[in-house]
Amino acid sequence: MATEVKRSFCRICHAACPVDVEITNGRATKVSGVDEDPIFNGYTCVKGRQLPDQIHDPGRLRNALRRTAGGTFEPVASSEALDEVGAKLRTILDMHGPRAIASYTGTGGYQNAPSHPVAMAFHKAIGSISYYTSVTIDQPMKATANMRMGMWEAGPSNFSDADVLLAIGYNPMVSSFAPFGGLQGTDPFVTLRKYKAAGLKLIVIDPRRTELATQADIFLQVRPGEDPALLAGLLRVILSEELHDAEFCEAWVEPEHLEALWAAVEPFTPNRVAERCGVDALDLVAAARLFSAGPTGISGSGTGPSMSPHPSLMEHLSLCLNVVCGRYLREGQRIEAGGFLQPEVPKRAQVIGPFGDPSGPESRFRGLRGYNGEMPCTTLAQEICEPGPEQVRALIVNGGNPVAAWPDQMKTLDAMQAIELLVVIDHRMSQTAEFADYVFAPRLSLERADVPPFMDRWFREPYACYTPAVMEPEGDLLNDWEVYWELAERLGVCIELPGGSIPGGDRPTDDDVLDLVYARSRVPMDVIRANAGQVLPEYAITVQPADPAPSGRFQVGLADHMDELAQVAQETTSAEIMRGFDPEVHRYRLISRRLKTHLNSLGGELPALRRRTPTNFAYMHPDDMANLDVADEGLVRIASPHAELIGVAKAAPDVRQGVVSMAHSWGSSTGTDEKVRDIGAPTNRLIDVENGYCPITGQAVQSAIPVSVEAITEDALVGG
């Protein structure tokens, strides 16, 4: 048997770990890390090592499917399915206009470089504003908070130069994710050990003593949803003790804004904040002093607080910590990430903007607007269900799983049933694919050439990353971009990319499409291809001096956020912003988390991963379980003001009392939980997109959800 080893990179998550794939007679048999890789040092995780099982999963879709009149699925040639979908889209376009056609690109689409740009270009070509992605249910305030406050063109300080890291509700040891300037998923365990040994100080704010928190110098085990108060408390200590970077503030912060911020954080004294947030006042003061002492470092937030009440305010305050302490790259410094795929744009030591509120097209709901070419995903189910001339009638789901992932599952289920045409591109029959009219089977990672669009901006070095396809696709498979390209041809429009349009006729290669997408990249694609897996210091970006003409200043005291802070100061708990919240009933807060074995809804279909994590346990402190008389792995009913679910409780001393820590995107599409022990239960059923949402981004309250918890018996699983 001929065995070859081919170099690629994993795309189960965004982290882009390099892998060596053993291929025997056309089958991937083993995946291992690349020891000599200069930044990953052999690291992979349990999910990546299952790539052969994913590729060769007997349940994998290898051809397109069409729903029959009887409601079952039948195999169909992809060309025939594309003809039919193209004809239906044409009818909808002619009758209802382009806005009626929507796309949703999810996490699967983001781990496939051409997928999002081509889907977006398709929408531009047909003139449809209805383009949505998972970004608007995944920390949209990361972009909007910078837009509104003004941003530092050169970017935040580097992780690799940091003396102190303030990590607010993220956990890269499991998620491989960290905001800009945080510890990324590139070999996170060894990297953290190395930097800590060299003196890095770590402050973690999380209701759960996470794998990251166990390494912290100061751990603030905050009550969920109380981060705005906590961050205001940190800012108050820093400003009142004059620990801020006065010189930086003088040069770059609008003076009246600094005064407004100072006035707004004034009520957040250490004792009041400590009581509100359930942390020690001395720890809070120590954290503020440690962070401001730096001298270098960075504050950043993750999904937990970004999905809790007041998320834009929380992000704003996290940025304010960076601003007042001057945690930005200065002239002459090297930016750690290469940004090879980004266009050549100036990187000067200056503020650009502010750019104001999202100003894209208006959604029909809640006065929300799109930005950066996307519409807010929390409104899409309603855009589908609510009649009107602008109603969405067709949806293409591109590597996403709305039924499992969108907040407010009952609304999503209504939408999936109401929609005229649902097209899903997925390699498995996800909870969403079950509702589809057509399912297209995609190529999976090892079968396509690719680059990592996220990590390109986040690697800790100017590191080149590219892979060719290392396996031949078997079956009637289309790469995600191909579905859009084929549909564009049938609708008589062109997919325009930075390097020109994707030509019609014979299928271009994935590399041809990558060349078009990245035609304006600052490092040519050929250089990236030729040097994959190498650090290229000659392409590092050095920060340029500020433009002599006056530039912008940070607006740290935005009036709406300062008013919101005054409101926060009046609350006893952030749950008060939610209608139907009853402090006597909703005594717990349900928080989100990630699991090492799963990527959102992905993982349960692979036996090795399912064995390790059979369900999305409702992790709770053992004392809470004793008080509620819940046995380990016993059933609990968890009810929010909106809906309820049945969970399997699991004792976890690392979870703060009063908290239920539970992963999202599990469970069925039936709205019931009788199979909770085998497939979990969907936390997104508990979420109400119209209650407590962020008025700027539409982000729903997906963490720190007020809930009641009660023990129930096994009988609850039969007959409701």
Ligand SMILES: Nc1nc2c(c(=O)[nH]1)N[C@H]1C(S)=C(S)[C@@H](COP(=O)(O)OP(=O)(O)OC[C@H]3O[C@@H](n4cnc5c(=O)[nH]c(N)nc54)[C@H](O)[C@@H]3O)O[C@H]1N2
């Ligand atoms: N309550 C709660 N809700 C949440 C969150 C939370 O923390 N709490 N998190 C939110 C976040 S951060 C996100 S990003 C969203 C996730 O939202 P989604 O991205 O919609 O959900 P996923 O489960 O990641 O769906 C990815 C789908 O892509 C498919 N896929 C994988 N690889 C490929 C591929 O190569 N090609 C194609 N075409 N498909 C592929 C997978 O089989 C899977 O069905 O959920 C959000 N929802």
Ligand SMILES: Nc1nc2c(c(=O)[nH]1)N[C@H]1C(S)=C(S)[C@@H](COP(=O)(O)OP(=O)(O)OC[C@H]3O[C@@H](n4cnc5c(=O)[nH]c(N)nc54)[C@H](O)[C@@H]3O)O[C@H]1N2
């Ligand atoms: N293994 C694995 N990796 C993943 C994913 C996955 O599903 N599995 N998903 C991917 C996706 S789509 C994303 S967006 C990233 C997300 O990456 P992260 O943001 O790092 O996600 P989590 O690991 O869930 O970390 C969120 C943390 O916030 C805490 N938290 C919850 N509520 C609050 C709160 O109110 N305040 C504070 N301070 N903390 C809170 C939780 O306890 C948890 O430790 O991960 C990506 N990587």
Ligand code: SF4
């Ligand atoms: S961390 Fe992400 S990219 Fe790396 S091996 Fe695991 S799933 Fe793959």
Ligand SMILES: [Mo]
């Ligand atoms: Mo995400």
